[in-house]
Amino acid sequence: MVIFFVLPLMLTVVWSVFERTMFWMEPAFTLFSYENFFFSSRLENFISSMLHSSISVVCAFFIGFPIAIFIRRRVKKVAQHRVMLLFILPFMVSEIIRIFALRPILSRNGVVNSFLMDLNLIDTPFSVFVFTPTGVVIGEIVSFLPFMIFSTFLALEAIPNYIFEVCSDLGVNRRRMFKDILLPLAAPGLFAGSVFIFVNGIGIALIPTILGGPGSVNAGLIATQAIIALDFPLAMAVSAIMMFTLMGLLYLGHKLFDLTKLLEPIS
Amino acid sequence: MSQTNAIEVKNLVKTYGDVYALKNVDLNIADGEYFVLLGPSGGGKTTLLRSIGGFIRPDSGSVDIKGKNVDNLPPDKRPTSMVFQGFALFPHMSVSENIGYGLKIQSIENNIIENKVSRMMDLVGLTGFSKRKPHELSGGQQQRVQLARALILENDVLLLDEPLSALDAQLRKDMCIELKRLQKTVGISFVHVTHNQEEAMSVADRIAIIADGEMIEQGTPKEIYSNPKKKFTAEFIGEKNIFNGKVLDVNKSTILVDIESDKIEVANKNYKISKNQGVSLSIKSESIKVDKVKVSKQPQENKVIKGKITEITFLGQFVRYLVLLNNNQEIQVRSHDEVSNINVNDDVMLSWRLEDFLVHEG
Numbered sequence: 001m002v003i004f005f006v007l008p009l010m011l012t013v014v015w016s017v018f019e020r021t022m023f024w025m026e027p028a029f030t031l032f033s034y035e036n037f038f039f040s041s042r043l044e045n046f047i048s049s050m051l052h053s054s055i056s057v058v059c060a061f062f063i064g065f066p067i068a069i070f071i072r073r074r075v076k077k078v079a080q081h082r083v084m085l086l087f088i089l090p091f092m093v094s095e096i097i098r099i100f101a102l103r104p105i106l107s108r109n110g111v112v113n114s115f116l117m118d119l120n121l122i123d124t125p126f127s128v129f130v131f132t133p134t135g136v137v138i139g140e141i142v143s144f145l146p147f148m149i150f151s152t153f154l155a156l157e158a159i160p161n162y163i164f165e166v167c168s169d170l171g172v173n174r175r176r177m178f179k180d181i182l183l184p185l186a187a188p189g190l191f192a193g194s195v196f197i198f199v200n201g202i203g204i205a206l207i208p209t210i211l212g213g214p215g216s217v218n219a220g221l222i223a224t225q226a227i228i229a230l231d232f233p234l235a236m237a238v239s240a241i242m243m244f245t246l247m248g249l250l251y252l253g254h255k256l257f258d259l260t261k262l263l264e265p266i267s
Numbered sequence: 268m269s270q271t272n273a274i275e276v277k278n279l280v281k282t283y284g285d286v287y288a289l290k291n292v293d294l295n296i297a298d299g300e301y302f303v304l305l306g307p308s309g310g311g312k313t314t315l316l317r318s319i320g321g322f323i324r325p326d327s328g329s330v331d332i333k334g335k336n337v338d339n340l341p342p343d344k345r346p347t348s349m350v351f352q353g354f355a356l357f358p359h360m361s362v363s364e365n366i367g368y369g370l371k372i373q374s375i376e377n378n379i380i381e382n383k384v385s386r387m388m389d390l391v392g393l394t395g396f397s398k399r400k401p402h403e404l405s406g407g408q409q410q411r412v413q414l415a416r417a418l419i420l421e422n423d424v425l426l427l428d429e430p431l432s433a434l435d436a437q438l439r440k441d442m443c444i445e446l447k448r449l450q451k452t453v454g455i456s457f458v459h460v461t462h463n464q465e466e467a468m469s470v471a472d473r474i475a476i477i478a479d480g481e482m483i484e485q486g487t488p489k490e491i492y493s494n495p496k497k498k499f500t501a502e503f504i505g506e507k508n509i510f511n512g513k514v515l516d517v518n519k520s521t522i523l524v525d526i527e528s529d530k531i532e533v534a535n536k537n538y539k540i541s542k543n544q545g546v547s548l549s550i551k552s553e554s555i556k557v558d559k560v561k562v563s564k565q566p567q568e569n570k571v572i573k574g575k576i577t578e579i580t581f582l583g584q585f586v587r588y589l590v591l592l593n594n595n596q597e598i599q600v601r602s603h604d605e606v607s608n609i610n611v612n613d614d615v616m617l618s619w620r621l622e623d624f625l626v627h628e629g
Contacts, residue, residue, distance in 0.1 A: 162355035165322060170369040170420075171343025180368075184359045 016236035033237035049218030053201030056140035064148030072156040087146040131213035139207040148193040155189025273456040279328035288314040290480040303471035311480040348417035352429040354409040356401040363397035387415040427459040498547040498627040528593035533624035552601040554623035
């Protein structure tokens with residue numbers, strides 16, 4: 001814990017207040033990097049990347065959770081893990097290639113647009129699918145959806161079958177089953193999946209690099225660009241801000257929803 | 268007990284692949300009766316219970332509850348509630364939420380639910396536990412919550428699927444007494460599945476023995492225990508002394524059966540058997556008397572056979588003798604007092620009353 005979490009975190013904070021030199025940095029105490037972050041478009045980018053990540057989390061929930069429920073409830077027990085395996089297959093392909101492959105699919109002349117045009121559903125192709133924040137959100141959903149499915153499926157798998165039998169004996173309808181039973185019992189999995197997608201959404205530079213336009217820069221990309229510009233203190237400052245933001249959000253979530261209750265062992 | 272039937276099962280058949288889980292089972296359960304389905308694991312009793320509850324759709328046959336056919340109704344539309352095996356509670360809900368959930372989903376007003384829940388909690392002995400979560404309860408308490416959750420819906424029949432199997436022996440005994448008391452209080456029919464004959468005997472008004480998907484026999488606990496009609500029943504309730512034989516002679520008061528080495532005469536209790544039929548005999552180990560062979564006293568005809576002691580075990584309340592008979596079968600004798608001067612390898616005489624030997628078909 002100390003070696004892998006506290007120490008890197010402290011180093012990040014310490015380095016972020018160092019002074020920038022030509023190729024590296026030297027010990028000092030300056031808030032220049034933070035100024036550089038907060039009084040530039042970087043702050044705006046950072047906030048919008050959090051917004052985009054949140055949208056991705058919500059979309060992944062609405063797409064992924066029903067898939068997990070379907071697999072748990074409708075697929076035969078023996079086949080469930082095989083179906084889950086299907087969602088691992090995309091990871092056999094490098095992430096760069098996977099995300100890059102979205103370009104020809106989503107672009108103006110891409111597969112999706114030509115398909116919609118051929119069906120005469122639209123007259124002019126959509127241009128919002130790539131090189132826009134929408135493209136980034138789509139990329140994030142495509143990349144991270146399996147994690148939402150995995151984590152919620154694992155939580156649902158832990159629900160014993162008798163729960164569903166009791167529900168059918170009591171006459172619980174689908175809506176109530178979702179609200180009263182599945183949602184609360186899968187909450188730990190939903191939480192884990194959401195945190196994972198949110199963190200990666202603001203942290204992974206690859207997706208906005210490949211699918212984002214000028215307006216879609218996330219924290220990971222800001223840090224990467226800073227490193228390319230050899231501004232290490234700024235990169236550290238961005239990382240530190242990212243971590244403190246996440247800690248703050250977790251704390252807020254804890255205050256609002258009582259995470260210990262959420263994660264307390266059921267059964 | 269009134270005469271109307273709470274449950275009428277006719278000719279129920281259920282197969283899994285080539286295997287029969289239920290073979291043409293008929294069953295009538297009276298209103299307000301505590302009925303136990305007893306049998307070995309995998310014998311079909313749970314399948315029968317689940318068919319009554321609507322969790323399993325039988326291949327053919329019909330189930331009527333309170334005179335109404337329920338074959339096409341799902342579990343929640345049938346006038347039955349189920350208590351499941353193991354501790355089937357909603358883990359994230361408190362005791363009172365668990366009990367009241369069945370009413371809550373019917374959109375019943377909160378204060379009515381609260382009233383009913385607290386009455387139910389008093390009834391099953393959980394007063395003061397309303398805020399607890401299932402994992403903070405003992406096994407027995409969790410089963411009480413399940414009982415309350417099922418009974419609060421005020422259905423005509425309560426189905427219990429091995430409700431006590433996860434509890435330890437002492438707790439199971441206590442819960443048996445409570446279940447019986449509870450059933451008398453609420454007055455509805457209980458159908459209870461178990462493989463434990465002691466549990467069955469202690470709660471049931473009537474018992475059905477079910478094995479290999481077939482109804483072996485039905486009767487009151489006393490009938491099943493002291494006068495089982497079928498050999499399977501005798502074996503299942505723990506009879507150790509069972510002999511296969513052939514009927515040599517039948518007359519009004521007695522039957523003579525050949526068990527290879529010896530001929531045994533038993534009282535004829537209106538058995539429907541005929542000469543040369545294969546039957547089995549059983550006798551309770553406490554009904555046999557063991558005596559040392561005395562040279563002067565010749566064994567009386569029929570009621571006495573000879574044997575040789577192979578083992579003497581002191582069991583607290585009883586002394587158990589294992590006696591080897593002439594046909595090389597061992598017979599068990601349990602006696603309250605130790606018979607003096609009997610040792611292993613001694614020749615002994617075994618005696619009993621005519622009516623203590625029972626004759627079973629098959």
